[in-house]
Amino acid sequence: MLTPRQELVLGKVVARFRETGLPVGSKNLAADPDVTFGPSTIRSELSQLEELGLLNHPHTSAGRVPTDAGHRYFVDHLLPAVVDAPPVELELVQREVDEAMRVTSETLSAVTDLLAVVTAPPVSTATVRHVEVLLLQPRTVMVVVITSAGEVAKRVLTFPQPVDPGLAAWSKEYLNERLAGIGLGARMLRARLDDPGLGPTERGFLDALRPVFDGLGEGSAGPGGGVYISGAARLMHESRASEVAHLDALLEELERRATILHVLRAALQTPDVVVRIGAENPVPALRSLTVVAAGYGPPQRKLGSVSVIGPVRMDYPQAIRAVRDVAFQLSRYVEELYENV
Known part of the structure; x- marks a missing residue:
């Protein structure tokens, strides 16, 4: 665990880096009203965080950027408890499964400005x-x-x-x-x-x-084996393309979709949101990205998952809240839909 001062510095670096995409230096942090200690102390804490592997020091800049481990510490320990944003609302009443999954993926992508992936309930249910x-x-x-x-x-x-x-x-x-x-x-x-x-x-x-x-049920899982993807173009935006290594490989994985299903399966085993940051992802095409996912379904079993995929430099509070909101609403939707299953 870090000291409170180190946590403050790390949190500020993650926040500034998310906003600008640029390395964060001690002068930048010293101008923050929440940072009450001087530049020399800030530099010392930045060095300590770098030694711990939570920050990286690009050779072209005097500033630091958070590593995958730094983002992981932020998500696990520093994530704001309250996000100043309205909850995500889905309009799923009386929609068939295929349309409901499509609406969910499109809404989630629009709200987070990330690629959204939703897996449909299996036909067997x-x-x-x-x-x-x-x-x-x-x-x-x-x-x-x-x-x-x-x-x-x-x-x-x-x-x-x-x-x-x-x-x-x-x-x-x-x-x-x-x-x-x-x-x-x-x-x-x-x-x-x-x-x-x-x-x-x-x-x-x-x-x-x-x-x-x-032939009954062959179309109920949706295209691509029950995977609905929206917002792929968002990852290819000029402002993000440089952050996403192996973009071609990622697009190939999205086409195959079997790999994405394997990655999202972890969300079916846990009760809350799963966050996989950078190198934590087992698939090479995802190792420059973050996957935020959650399962949905009745309490006794998960029937599918919702997720967003984007650069490691993403708005984690917003992404996690949006995924959690959508998973909760989809759970209510399928509980009513499958009440007689």
């Missing part, structure tokens, strides 16, 4: 909620399947002969009895459609409807 079989015309049937994740799948089928209205009505009742509550993609979902006790007419009709259920 969703179930069939309701099935409709509608006879539109004598030979045309529309099947609508509504899932607990808010997905609506529908398909219009044309038969060579007119469909018995009684058969269509029976199939609706039968499918709701057999499939309601069954997980998407589960073997049982397909097995429930194979009932040897049915007559040939009923079995043949259900076989014709099978394609609707075979």
Whole structure:
């Protein structure tokens, strides 16, 4: 642990560096009204912090910049308890999962001015909620399947002969009895459609409807395997590009997305916000960046994660608060959405 004076100096260096992106010198700190000791003492404390690995001394400047370890100490010990900013508000009521995840990522990126990554709940958590079989015309049937994740799948089928209205009505009742509550993609979902006790007419009709259920859930995880990314252009802004090493490698990882999912998995194991700074990230493409992430979902399990990614020189209080706010609101959203799962 640092002394109170060292913590004050470190906090001031982190704050000034975040604002300007330039090394912070003793004269700059001496002009701060919160720093009540002289330039020689400031220089001594800066040297001590550098020896501890919390500050770095660029050879082109007399000032210091915080290292990854310095930012880590700031986050762990000096982070302001109260952020003077309104909480992030999401408008997710009555939105389907795909749209809700997209709105969340766009809102989070806009609020923080960072790249935002949101992972959707896995398909395995969703179930069939309701099935409709509608006879539109004598030979045309529309099947609508509504899932607990808010997905609506529908398909219009044309038969060579007119469909018995009684058969269509029976199939609706039968499918709701057999499939309601069954997980998407589960073997049982397909097995429930194979009932040897049915007559040939009923079995043949259900076989014709099978394609609707075979593809169910394939789109509910969203593009790229359930990963929603907004604000990638923010990392490529001219004022930030010099701070983000290996930018091309990062963009490739965002395209593959599997690596991002692996990194964000850590957020599902902890109850609060996870902050990975610079070299703490296991993926080389992220080692010049900071990842701030949190899991969301009902208390008993996390269903997905929200995160922001940006330069190590970021506004940590704002990023952490925004991620925490969004995770809390998404948790409430999915608790209502999956109440019957």
